Amino acid sequence: xxxxxxxxxxxxxxxxxKKSLKCEQHMGHRAMYWYKQKAKKPPELMFVYSYEKxxxxxxxxxxxxxxxxxxxxxxxxLHALQPEDSALYLCASSPDGYYGYTFGSGTRLTVV
Amino acid sequence: xxxxxxxxxxxxxxxxxxxxPCNHSTISGTDYIxxxxxxxxxxxxxxxxxxxSNVNNRMASLAIAEDRKSSTLILHRATLRDAAVYYCILSxxxxxxxxxxxxxxxxVNP
Numbered sequence: 009x010x011x012x013x014x015x016x017x018x019x020x021x022x023x024x025x026k027k028s029l030k031c032e033q034h035m036g037h038r039a040m041y042w043y044k045q046k047a048k049k050p051p052e053l054m055f056v057y058s059y060e061k062x063x064x065x066x067x068x069x070x071x072x073x074x075x076x077x078x079x080x081x082x083x084x085x086l087h088a089l090q091p092e093d094s095a096l097y098l099c100a101s102s103p104d105g106y107y108g109y110t111f112g113s114g115t116r117l118t119v120v
Numbered sequence: 121x122x123x124x125x126x127x128x129x130x131x132x133x134x135x136x137x138x139x140x141p142c143n144h145s146t147i148s149g150t151d152y153i154x155x156x157x158x159x160x161x162x163x164x165x166x167x168x169x170x171x172x173s174n175v176n177n178r179m180a181s182l183a184i185a186e187d188r189k190s191s192t193l194i195l196h197r198a199t200l201r202d203a204a205v206y207y208c209i210l211s212x213x214x215x216x217x218x219x220x221x222x223x224x225x226x227x228v229n230p
Contacts, residue, residue: 012163041217050207050220051164064217098163100218106211107154109218111163 009034014099014112022120023089029115031082031099039105040082042074043098045114051098057082058105089119124208129225132198140193140224142208147188151212155182155193157204158223164207167193203228 012033021027031040039058043051056064057076071093073085082099096116102109125143132138144153155167168175168182170191175182181194195202207223 050205050222053217053219056217100163105217107152107169108166109156109164111165113161113163 010110012099012101012110012112014097014115016115017113018116018118020118020120021086021089023091025089026085026087028086029084029097029099029117031084031112032080033101033110034080035101035103035110036079037101037103037110038079039102040076041100041102041109042082042084043100043111045096045098047095055084056105086117089117091119093117094119124210124221126206126208126221126224128222129227131227131229132195133229134200135197138195138198138202138226138228140195140206140208140226141190142192143190144208144210145189147210148212151210153182153184153188153191154209154211154218155180156207156209156218156220157202158207159201159204164220167206198226198228200228200230202226 015030041056042054044054045051053066054068055074060076071088075083096114098114100109100111152169152171154169156164157167158164168180170182183192205223205225207220211218
């Protein structure tokens with residue numbers, strides 16, 4: 009298995025909702041990432057997990073809450089989002105954080 | 121993070137070679153040069169990476185200048201499937217992160 013699987017592919021949520029994005033990989037990669045991508049812009053790093061511990065938070069608002077329950081799974085919990093948070097959310101993993109990142113196809117999130 | 125500079129866009133014809141340039145004059149000795157590409161409606165895809173020597177793989181070649189202040193991604197025969205945004209990224213040392221710049225939008229004409 010050489011893929012990063014993200015679910016759901018599309019999500020529409022209200023500003024008062026709570027939802028979660030899920031990311032899974034079975035390549036034995038020890039680093040996992042969340043990126044946010046707005047239309048026609050490059051991906052922006054949000055969080056980095058290394059060996060299941062949060063190692064980097066790029067000053068992301070607390071309405072985004074990451075979780076790494078085990079080495080294969082990464083979640084992003086969403087609460088009280090704003091319409092400007094609408095974007096493509098990408099998950100990635102890498103063997104050791106240096107190279108060979110594998111990205112998922114993303115979850116397209118719309119906040120209404 | 122060290123910065124890279126790429127042209128906003130480039131055009132190529134199908135089955136011709138493509139040379140995508142990247143300048144990184146502030147590169148440090150421990151920085152690797154990474155290339156990723158993003159096809160429409162997909163996540164980024166790893167293409168190639170290198171440190172000092174030129175590198176080849178099944179997708180592309182990476183030519184690194186002797187002073188490491190610039191590099192060139194070479195697609196030997198462009199296909200329509202190679203139309204994408206190509207990102208040149210520096211990352212290394214104990215830095216567990218990949219920071220994307222604006223990239224180059226490559227258009228391949230039939």
